[in-house]
Amino acid sequence: MPRLYSNRDRPFHLGALPAERLARDADARVGPARQPVDAHGAGADALTGAIPEYRALLAPLLDGAVAPARAPVPDDLAARSNNLKASAYFLDATLAGVCALAPAQGHGAGAPPGHTHALVFLVEFGREPRPGEPGAAWIVGSNAERTDLRCAEVAAVLAGYVRALGWSARGHVAGDSNVDLGELAQRAGIAKAVYGVLAMPFLPGGFRIGAVTTDYPLAPDAPIAPDASLGWPDSDAYLGTGGTRPGHEDADLARRPLHLGRYPMERIRRVDEPTTLVLRDEIRRVPKRADLFTRALAGDLGEKPKRERTRFAVKHPLAAAMVPLIRALVPLQGTREPLAPTGFGGDLSDPQRNAEAIKAMGYHLGADFVGICAAEPWMYYSHDETDGRAIEPYHRWAVVMLIDQGFETMEGASGDDWISGAQSMRAYLRGALIAGVMAAHVRRTGHSARAHSNAHSEVLHLPAVLMAGLGELSRIGELILNPYIGPRSKSVLFTTDLPLVADRPIDFGLQATCAMCLKCARECPCNAIPYGPKVMFNGYEIWKPDVEKCGRYRLTNMKGSACGRCMKTCPYNREDLVESERLLQLAIDVPEARRHLIEHDDRTRGGQRNPVKRWWFDLEIVDGVAVAPRAGVNERDLDPARADKLAAGQKLAFFPPGLQPAGGTTLQAVVPLDRAAGLAAYAAAEAPRDARRRRQRSG
Secondary structure, three states: EEOOOOOOOOHHOOOOOOOHHOOOOOOOOOOOOOOOOOOOOOOOHHHHHOOHHHHHHHHHHHOOOOOOOOOOOOOOOHHHHHHHHHHHHHHHOOOEEEEEEEHHOOOOOOOOOOOOOOEEEEEOOOOOOOOOOHHHHHHHHOHHHHHHHHHHHHHHHHHHHHHHOOOOOEEOOEEEEOOOOOHHHHHOOOOOEEOOOOOOOOOOOOEEEEEEEOOOOOOOOOEEOOOOOOOOOOOHHOOOOOOOOOOOOOHHOOOOOOOHOOOHHOOOEEEEEEEEEEEHHHHHOOOOOOHHHHHHHOOOOHHHHHHHHHOOHOOOHHHHHHHHHHHHHHOEEEEEOOOOOOOOOOOOOHHHHHHHHHHHHHHHOOEEEEEEEEHHHHHHHOOOOOOEEEOOOOEEEEEEEEEEOOOOHHHOOOOOOOHHHHHHHHHHHHHHHHHHHHHHHHHHHOOOOOOOOOOOOOOHHHHHHHOOOOOOOOOOOOOOOEEEOOOOEEEEEEEEEOOOOOOOEEEOHHHHHHOOOOOHHHHHHHHHHOOOOEEEEOOOOOOOOOOOHHHHHHOOOOOOOOOHHHHHOHHHHOOEEHHHHHHHHHHHHHHHHHHHHHHHHHHOOOOOOOOOHHOOOOOOEEEEEEEEOOOOOOOOOOOOHHHHHHHOOOOOOOOOOOHOOOOOOOOOOOOOOHHHHHHHHHHHHOOHHHHHHHHHHHH
């Protein structure tokens, strides 16, 4: 639910809960306490059976090799602790704290030798459906296992991050821990023991604990005072004054059926066809080898992009800690072949009920938006890039999800600085894990299902997100913009033959707004986003960006780890406030207000960096060691004066299927990118109105 009060002035390392208002006592006694468990047992059809293989995959990544040299991090121990806590919140931990270890006194006994401190965090339980609601039979009774999986993910990433900084670190989670997690949670001040069970004010629904022990010196927090109340300390805290999570949020969300999700997408108008023209019969399926980043890896763009492509995802130590998990998930993505019915999962004869249950499961596992579309043949890639084999469409439905990249971190960043790569990797990792578990659960019912992540996908995500009604095509071009979180998302999907009902595309007036707004084009560092009108490209009506300009900049950005500046500066990239929803509704209901809302965004410095939200260390991994960035750091802010200069004589290229590597081409063959032909192709592009007239004439 949107908040009343902005968190603009709240440092990110404090988290969303007003835990700093709780009384603390450094001398508080710590007693034995177990973690909260599910209120109800799992039924015969619960998704718990899909989780163990993912826990087994994450377990080896809780520990690992340490970088051969230490990073130039601050000597200030509080700054280090704040960075680690903020990193946990970035990964969607609910609360984090730090404690010292004293194994000789029994504090942290079992930690690896030399470990002196622990970052301890909790992840709250996912919201459950009420009895009889869609998805209840799959979800109820799975919360502890679902949340332990999330804790394992966070612990593996944070431990990998500390090791990339040059210190020893090991992750711990229930079922795979050498330390007493209940004791550490109390010492770090993120929970207290109440009648032998861990409890945390503000979180009556339950949670699970994870930790990272390390020899990285940190500043510890104090335990919660024994007499601290489990209720809200005052009305300001309950209402969320200062931007913290309000006490009424859980009750607000509980009034919504789980399958509808957090955001009221049901308020957005549905249409039969997308608001941009899609000529299905004119779309030529393309091989995965045609993807710009894949072309760079093969050498099509030259030696420097090829070299930088190999380290693109691992330039920052936090992103580098996520990539092994993302890659490890690929073998578990699933199957294309039909399966035999198993009888598991309950009655699956009603496609509408199935669709609602699938959405409920996606939201329970942590997706921000879930939609469904037909997996039409033109959405599939034509050929694999590694062995050149043809890909034949194989599933009827696609379950499509968006993962929010996080407003607060985006608020502190320029969009193309050293945290930008980690923003993408975090969303890719979370999406891959969610889609993988969901597809695994569907396969247990006897229906074929296969996840498609950024690491390996046989389906183009953009048309699937569009047709599933999760957004409209924006001026940014190859990006679907959602009405509630704007462009700051990454997508993931899984395809299946489970009977489902598709959603319809949406119309919230974005085409008219993007036609007036040029902010993403103005702020693009490489002038890759068009100032001009939409064109037809391979059967799609689109503001087609120059993917070569964009890709080259993202890959060879020496002052940052990637680029998402278009997302950062878009007027739809707003904080989740009641006021934001009012502005969205105004843009939908009053077309003449759109121009004023665009101008208002610039006047109020929307897209400007907010230093309060800047929590990460600027670091670059070079030869396996995190160092101070060799070329410095991008420190961009808004530049309204760029527009006229960039728009004048803008030259853009695009590369339709005829200018891309042919189907069957593998990474071993170099197909140089022909920019001159791309420029000519863009100059000769058909206008959408002409395409419509041509189709009308042809009947």
